[in-house]
Amino acid sequence: MTTKSKTKTPTKLDALEKLLLRANGAAITDMTKATGWQQHSVRGAMAGALKKRGLIITSQKIGDVRRYSAEKAA
Numbered sequence: 001m002t003t004k005s006k007t008k009t010p011t012k013l014d015a016l017e018k019l020l021l022r023a024n025g026a027a028i029t030d031m032t033k034a035t036g037w038q039q040h041s042v043r044g045a046m047a048g049a050l051k052k053r054g055l056i057i058t059s060q061k062i063g064d065v066r067r068y069s070a071e072k073a074a
Contacts, residue, residue: 013049016042017070020050020057025069 012035019026019034031042046057046068055070 012037013045013053016045017050017053017055020046020055020068020070021072022069025060025067027065027067031068 015034016031019031028039028042031037032039035042037045050057050070054073056073057068057070059066059068061067
């Protein structure tokens with residue numbers, strides 16, 4: 001009889017959430033490297049699945065780089 005571990009394997013959405021919840025957020029290039037997804041797929045995940053998880057996502061352009069960040073909805 002084998003025992004299955006109850007720990008969940010982190011998904012790519014989990015990786016995006018972790019990046020966005022960092023103090024300084026993440027650039028789109030950080031998120032594409034972490035997931036292997038194209039830019040439009042990362043943006044779609046932020047607009048859909050991550051918002052459904054209860055994240056409020058904001059963006060700010062600093063110099064030439066747009067940084068995205070998130071906070072959990074109350």
